[in-house]
Amino acid sequence: MNFNIQPLPSALDDKLKLKIDRKAKPLGSLGQLEKIAYRIGRIQQSLNPQLKKPTVIVVGGDHGICEEGVSPCPIEITWQQMINMGKGGAAIGMFSSFYGWDMLVVDAGANYDFKPEDNIIDAKVAHGTKNFLHEPAMTMEECEKAMKNGADIVEGIYEKGCNVVAFGEMGIGNTSPASIILSKIAGIAIEDCVGPGSGLDDEGVNKKKATLKQAMQNHQNVESPMDILATFGGLEIATIAGGMLKAAELKMLILNDGFIITSALLIAQALNKNVLDYVIFSHASGEQGHAYMLEHMNADPVLDLSLRLGEGTGAVIAYPVLQGAVEMINKMTSFDDVEVTDTTGKGIRILD
Amino acid sequence: MNFNIQPLPSALDDKLKLKIDRKAKPLGSLGQLEKIAYRIGRIQQSLNPQLKKPTVIVVGGDHGICEEGVSPCPIEITWQQMINMGKGGAAIGMFSSFYGWDMLVVDAGANYDFKPEDNIIDAKVAHGTKNFLHEPAMTMEECEKAMKNGADIVEGIYEKGCNVVAFGEMGIGNTSPASIILSKIAGIAIEDCVGPGSGLDDEGVNKKKATLKQAMQNHQNVESPMDILATFGGLEIATIAGGMLKAAELKMLILNDGFIITSALLIAQALNKNVLDYVIFSHASGEQGHAYMLEHMNADPVLDLSLRLGEGTGAVIAYPVLQGAVEMINKMTSFDDVEVTDTTGKGIRILD
Numbered sequence: 067m068n069f070n071i072q073p074l075p076s077a078l079d080d081k082l083k084l085k086i087d088r089k090a091k092p093l094g095s096l097g098q099l100e101k102i103a104y105r106i107g108r109i110q111q112s113l114n115p116q117l118k119k120p121t122v123i124v125v126g127g128d129h130g131i132c133e134e135g136v137s138p139c140p141i142e143i144t145w146q147q148m149i150n151m152g153k154g155g156a157a158i159g160m161f162s163s164f165y166g167w168d169m170l171v172v173d174a175g176a177n178y179d180f181k182p183e184d185n186i187i188d189a190k191v192a193h194g195t196k197n198f199l200h201e202p203a204m205t206m207e208e209c210e211k212a213m214k215n216g217a218d219i220v221e222g223i224y225e226k227g228c229n230v231v232a233f234g235e236m237g238i239g240n241t242s243p244a245s246i247i248l249s250k251i252a253g254i255a256i257e258d259c260v261g262p263g264s265g266l267d268d269e270g271v272n273k274k275k276a277t278l279k280q281a282m283q284n285h286q287n288v289e290s291p292m293d294i295l296a297t298f299g300g301l302e303i304a305t306i307a308g309g310m311l312k313a314a315e316l317k318m319l320i321l322n323d324g325f326i327i328t329s330a331l332l333i334a335q336a337l338n339k340n341v342l343d344y345v346i347f348s349h350a351s352g353e354q355g356h357a358y359m360l361e362h363m364n365a366d367p368v369l370d371l372s373l374r375l376g377e378g379t380g381a382v383i384a385y386p387v388l389q390g391a392v393e394m395i396n397k398m399t400s401f402d403d404v405e406v407t408d409t410t411g412k413g414i415r416i417l418d
Numbered sequence: 419m420n421f422n423i424q425p426l427p428s429a430l431d432d433k434l435k436l437k438i439d440r441k442a443k444p445l446g447s448l449g450q451l452e453k454i455a456y457r458i459g460r461i462q463q464s465l466n467p468q469l470k471k472p473t474v475i476v477v478g479g480d481h482g483i484c485e486e487g488v489s490p491c492p493i494e495i496t497w498q499q500m501i502n503m504g505k506g507g508a509a510i511g512m513f514s515s516f517y518g519w520d521m522l523v524v525d526a527g528a529n530y531d532f533k534p535e536d537n538i539i540d541a542k543v544a545h546g547t548k549n550f551l552h553e554p555a556m557t558m559e560e561c562e563k564a565m566k567n568g569a570d571i572v573e574g575i576y577e578k579g580c581n582v583v584a585f586g587e588m589g590i591g592n593t594s595p596a597s598i599i600l601s602k603i604a605g606i607a608i609e610d611c612v613g614p615g616s617g618l619d620d621e622g623v624n625k626k627k628a629t630l631k632q633a634m635q636n637h638q639n640v641e642s643p644m645d646i647l648a649t650f651g652g653l654e655i656a657t658i659a660g661g662m663l664k665a666a667e668l669k670m671l672i673l674n675d676g677f678i679i680t681s682a683l684l685i686a687q688a689l690n691k692n693v694l695d696y697v698i699f700s701h702a703s704g705e706q707g708h709a710y711m712l713e714h715m716n717a718d719p720v721l722d723l724s725l726r727l728g729e730g731t732g733a734v735i736a737y738p739v740l741q742g743a744v745e746m747i748n749k750m751t752s753f754d755d756v757e758v759t760d761t762t763g764k765g766i767r768i769l770d
Contacts, residue, residue, distance in 0.1 A: 091509055092617055097704050097724030155751050157443055164745045165738070265444055352449050370722060371739070372449030383451070386517070386738035393516045399507050
């Protein structure tokens with residue numbers, strides 16, 4: 067699939083920096099908030115950026131690798147939680163409502179047939195992936211179909227006026243594909259990509275590591291991002307990766323989330339590195355592999371609260387900081403319109 | 419001054435923990451958000467805590483030590499910015515309005531006479547402190563009067579239904595008293611307590627260090643918290659310390675801010691350590707001494723965005739995370755009321 071993602075032009079960079087520096091405050095004293103405002107201004111190519119209709123797209127899918135006992139949880143939790151989300155429940159339902167987000171729940175590949183009244187968007191490609199210990203998780207056709215579905219859903223919210231998108235996920239077993247994607251894309255030993263965060267005990271973690279290592283050995287010649295995604299990925303991960311690439315093509319701000327969502331971003335940026343121009347990293351997850359992902363992309367996350375719930379919750383919880391940054395660049399008084407002795411011109415800053 | 423601050427009872431601890439653990443999510447997966455919810459529940463001794471009428475009290479004062487060139491900024495910025503704040507301007511005016519806070523601006527000791535229309539609460543004790551290089555910044559009477567003013571103002575907002583208070587400050591030169599308070603209370607060499615954050619160049623920082631070191635040598639036998647505050651403090655710092663102690667007496671949640679505000683808290687907790695039961699640390703400041711302060715009080719700040727603007731901005735920006743924590747404990751579905759396979763009882767957690 068091809069996405070036409072423009073790298074961000076630098077034409078406005080100096081004006082954005084100047085606007086932030088002229089705010090009536092010590093130079094640089096709003097720290098990362100200033101960087102966020104600058105970044106949003108660049109993404110929107112505007113000195114007056116606006117965050118519109120923030121929407122979190124929660125995508126669910128099941129995973130054949132669960133047959134190998136890589137998760138302590140029964141897979142029916144995937145569809146049960148998706149139904150809760152469709153009702154506005156679960157953590158992401160509560161937080162997105164509280165923080166002013168629209169939420170869409172998407173079925174990319176749950177092992178369950180939802181009813182129309184479940185309020186879940188049907189983008190089902192299969193009833194879960196295959197067990198990648200023995201065969202590719204998806205065919206390339208399935209993988210591309212999932213990506214296109216994600217792109218189409220993002221295009222739909224864009225057309226309704228949304229310019230901030232986050233992704234969430236629900237899929238028992240999906241730290242396994244995420245760990246392998248991290249290992250393959252960033253070149254990190256699989257053992258370092260698997261954490262205890264899933265609630266597995268030490269024995270369970272060791273078994274998961276061995277299973278994933280064996281799976282990687284069984285598919286040794288898989289190297290391209292699309293092959294990695296199709297062979298080891300999840301239908302929700304493919305859908306999200308496609309959604310991210312489309313969002314960047316449409317110049318939307320992508321507010322990245324935790325371990326699973328970031329594995330989709332790893333694939334997306336390996337396919338087209340320009341996507342990273344449109345990303346703000348919402349938080350550093352408590353899941354250990356996430357730190358390697360952030361490092362690989364030189365990310366500077368907004369929050370570091372050891373969240374590891376998934377569903378897109380980190381992105382939604384970080385959002386008020388972005389809103390504050392936008393408020394600052396648009397509404398904070400500057401030295402040009404306030405009666406305060408401006409000492410910045412002499413290289414002096416106000417602080418104390 | 420005496421404040422009757424009750425240490426928090428532990429009677430509700432188990433119930434609070436259970437309520438958070440029964441939420442339909444992997445155990446502990448909301449990380450620090452769970453700790454914040456637990457803390458707020460403890461402070462309010464309630465399983466259904468509520469945040470009411472959050473109010474930031476911004477206190478201004480001038481500093482005689484500015485005669486020694488410890489700040490690159492002219493002292494008139496203190497009153498100029500206070501007037502801007504009184505109009506709802508400055509960074510704190512904008513952020514408190516955006517994040518739903520009430521703001522009070524208090525004159526504890528600016529070197530300026532405000533007019534009634536400036537919308538500034540008159541709690542002036544003096545037109546700035548004395549130059550503590552040569553003489554104590556305040557008399558003990560002035561110091562106690564400022565503390566009582568802070569306590570009275572907090573009592574006023576409490577009576578109007580506020581149960582969350584933050585403090586901000588405006589006072590050119592006030593990193594100098596804050597640095598000495600840190601050095602004296604935490605036992606850290608003054609050189610390590612003075613940073614370049616004020617916008618001073620290296621030469622300026624070295625001069626500031628030498629000045630503060632000399633001042634400490636000139637008042638060698640100052641050891642008690644009240645003597646430290648009166649000798650080296652600021653009128654805004656004393657007012658804030660008194661306000662914090664009263665807030666804890668009234669069982670209000672205190673959302674701590676940056677370097678200057680935390681210096682007031684250092685004094686307050688040295689006078690009565692129970693005050694810390696009522697504090698949540700909003701952020702880790704970009705000002706270098708702040709890390710030592712947080713370490714001294716075993717603090718676990720909510721945000722780490724390198725903010726160093728002061729005015730109470732860090733507290734106000736961190737507030738939505740607290741709101742999310744309270745929303746979670748009150749409204750998130752639990753395993754008791756949702757159709758999801760509960761595996762926590764078997765020591766298994768949901769994650770992936």
